[in-house]
Amino acid sequence: MEYAKRRLSGAVSGRSTGHRRVMRGRMAEILEFRANQFNGVVIAPAELPADAEEFDENLAASIDQWSSDGYLTIWLEIPKVKSALIPKAIDRGFDFHHTGDDYILLTKRLVEGSNIPPFATHYIGIGGVVLTPERDLLVVREKFGVGGREPTLKLPGGALLAGEHLGRAVEREVLEETGVKAEFESIACFRQWHGYRYGKSDIYFVGKLRPLSKEIVMQTSEIQECLWMPVDDFIGSENISNFNKQIVRAALESDGIVQSFIEGFGGPDTREYFMPKHLIDGSGVVPFPSDLASFS
Template identity: 35%
Template sequence: MNYLNSTNNQYGGTYVSPKNLPDSSAAFVSQLKESLTIWQTQKIKVVWIKIPNARAKLLPLLYQAGFINHHCDLNFMMLTLRLEEGAVIPPFAKHTIGVGGLVINDNNELLTVREKDHIKTHPHNWKFPGGMLDPYEHIEHGVIREVLEETSIQTEFHSFIGFRHHHQGQFSTSNIYAVCRLKPLTLDITIQESEIFDAKWFPIEDYLADEKIGKYNQQILQSALKHSGLKNINLPGYMPSDQDYEVFMTP
């Protein structure tokens, strides 16, 4: 076979999997040249080729053929080539998702932390414990995990309160910061010493009255006190597995 075996998609594109790459660079060049002719005859709009790290020597050959980088992770680079003028190449994901846990105990106190990274520049930045979601992690699971890691407080999910969207995230990405209300199951705080400077249960009245506290945190706390928030709703049959999605809406 003197061409690259590929799989066509519903959008008029075709994809070459790493398992279909020949062993030698010379064979790759030959098969790529023949494949481009075939794909153009078939009126393929866009070609996608995934190159694992172990085959990185193929990258310059693809660049010479006009391919460009589309996205990557720690193990591969995905390249693409537009064969039809004007064909749509969808952009790769440009958002990260962070979570904050709004935890209120029976004494009307809010669980807050101060982070080591910000203690010198923002010494009064008492914020909700939280952090970035892991890949493929649900919001509900991630916010419970982050609160536990930073404060050792065990919680259960109550509701989704709101989110902030901004365009000054890490590595030139946009960021969504989702705040969820959690019910505390324990009360004794033990901080995560690698990231957290200190933590405490902050009386809510004092938190809302403190002019040094971030206005966003105060506003979303007020919202949580007034409204029940959105619940995590199960929709049987919506997707093959409950692990594939989360849906938040009013009950």
């Protein structure tokens, strides 16, 4: 990733361009940056000055220059170790966009109405319908209910990790919560819920899995009960939510969509597609490899 850096030449006023601005006996410099494909400025985080006053002077000069050059937006990533720069950016009109473990990203519109896409809008989770040939369903009861309600029996599952595929995620969650090894087969259905947490929406996928073991080793930190239950008893129980009944029915009565990838559109290590099984016929849509490490 290439960034550009240059000094201003001449004296700068608030709206002029191409001049030198002398700050405390030195020339202010344009912060190192690159232009993105949307005519926005992306400032190089590794090259930010450590001194807050120096940063403020350079940022002010840079904003003037980039405005004159016709750029639309500025993207400013500040590492945690340089967090003292954040108030200076706020004073220059930047807004918070999102944070990571060791950085914060701020943005500024140089032209009113310019598009700044929001950060991630959804949480992603997945539950597993693990069903034996004898139609026994693997269920759990969590220790803590939602909204103060008493926990009821439900499917094992949880949130995806960053960069994790759906099938691997539900296999991991089932194993962590129940100790049961299971193999992912298909996606039966999914649910979207707006206003889930911190103003973000939630997508909950339901995967169908084939058990490879039956012995239960319960995760005691999160789960208070784990058992194999006849699936007909689960669906017929008055103590099970209708939502959980319907998603189990979807897994029972549908083949769902299966994990695949499309040749020429990224490898299965970074992308996955879900298609009806009958479309996976070798003409571009192909089965997902069982061993990603061997894919090349």
